Amino acid sequence: MSPDGRIALVTGAGRGIGRAIAVKLSAEGLRVAMTARSAHELEATAAMCAGPTLTVPADITEATSTEAIFGVVEQAWGAVEVLVANAGAGFASRIERTSDGDWQRMLDLNLTAPFRCVRRAVPAMRRSRFGRIVVIASNAARIGEPYIAAYAASKHGVLGLVRSAAAELAADGVTVNAVCPGYVDTSMTDHTVDSIVAASGRSAEQARAELARKQPINRLITPDEVAEAVWFCVLSGGMSGQGITVDGGAVQA
Numbered sequence: 001m002s003p004d005g006r007i008a009l010v011t012g013a014g015r016g017i018g019r020a021i022a023v024k025l026s027a028e029g030l031r032v033a034m035t036a037r038s039a040h041e042l043e044a045t046a047a048m049c050a051g052p053t054l055t056v057p058a059d060i061t062e063a064t065s066t067e068a069i070f071g072v073v074e075q076a077w078g079a080v081e082v083l084v085a086n087a088g089a090g091f092a093s094r095i096e097r098t099s100d101g102d103w104q105r106m107l108d109l110n111l112t113a114p115f116r117c118v119r120r121a122v123p124a125m126r127r128s129r130f131g132r133i134v135v136i137a138s139n140a141a142r143i144g145e146p147y148i149a150a151y152a153a154s155k156h157g158v159l160g161l162v163r164s165a166a167a168e169l170a171a172d173g174v175t176v177n178a179v180c181p182g183y184v185d186t187s188m189t190d191h192t193v194d195s196i197v198a199a200s201g202r203s204a205e206q207a208r209a210e211l212a213r214k215q216p217i218n219r220l221i222t223p224d225e226v227a228e229a230v231w232f233c234v235l236s237g238g239m240s241g242q243g244i245t246v247d248g249g250a251v252q253a
């Protein structure tokens with residue numbers, strides 16, 4: 001595809017992986033609309049972008065926000081051609097201490113919000129017979145680990161959404177893929193480090209080294225490495241329904 005001027009929407013673009021994706025897509029010539037709750041973080045991301053940007057602050061878990069976000073992009077530029085559903089968060093707890101509210105928060109943010117974005121993006125993509133949808137899942141979409149039942153369930157679920165949507169849209173020129181990172185050097189992993197310190201009494205350095213060792217390359221994944229995989233998904237018209245692991249070789253899928 002020729003990327004120049006294509007219209008992208010990146011959710012959760014205020015920091016971390018979403019910021020790296022927005023900067024990468026902009027550097028490759030796309031117009032990049034971005035959303036997250038924090039307006040000032042979005043502005044900081046936009047300032048790092050090379051081309052036209054649109055910042056749309058919103059809470060993606062609110063039922064009306066999907067329509068509002070897509071409406072702003074369509075009014076300014078036109079229909080979204082490249083959707084990157086990245087906004088998400090983690091949660092760690094023993095199963096018996098996971099409340100209904102904890103469970104629902106994970107599903108709302110990591111599963112229902114991407115579903116609503118995909119559902120909203122698809123009609124225009126079908127009409128134009130072109131679209132790229134990339135969901136940032138996790139290697140927790142492929143394997144379970146202790147203490148992350150709600151997070152892993154939401155990420156396994158979103159991989160099911162990706163695979164089903166890919167099958168449904170294959171003949172329409174729309175590809176749907178997931179990128180499944182291991183532990184990435186972002187504020188989300190900083191929170192995980194804090195939780196390990198609080199629960200185990202280990203030092204922050206020990207906790208971070210422990211998370212680094214989860215990747216056979218013995219370090220955290222960088223946000224740019226995830227953004228490169230997203231870009232690969234955007235470029236390829238022949239790859240769909242895949243979960244691309246970017247985890248230093250931990251999950252050999």
Ligand SMILES: NC(=O)c1ccc[n+]([C@@H]2O[C@H](COP(=O)([O-])OP(=O)(O)OC[C@H]3O[C@@H](n4cnc5c(N)ncnc54)[C@H](OP(=O)(O)O)[C@@H]3O)[C@@H](O)[C@H]2O)c1
Pocket residue numbers: 011012013014015016017018035036037038039041058059060061086087088089090109136137138139180181182183184185186187188189
């Ligand atoms: N970090 C990792 O190790 C890792 C590993 C595998 C997968 N992932 C996945 O990668 C994605 C990005 O993670 P990250 O590490 O970059 O996290 P992060 O640094 O915490 O960034 C998350 C982004 O999502 C936005 N967001 C969170 N809740 C939102 C809501 N309700 N409405 C709108 N935006 C919201 C945040 O902005 P606001 O808070 O301002 O809304 C922020 O821009 C997530 O889906 C995560 O599950 C991360």
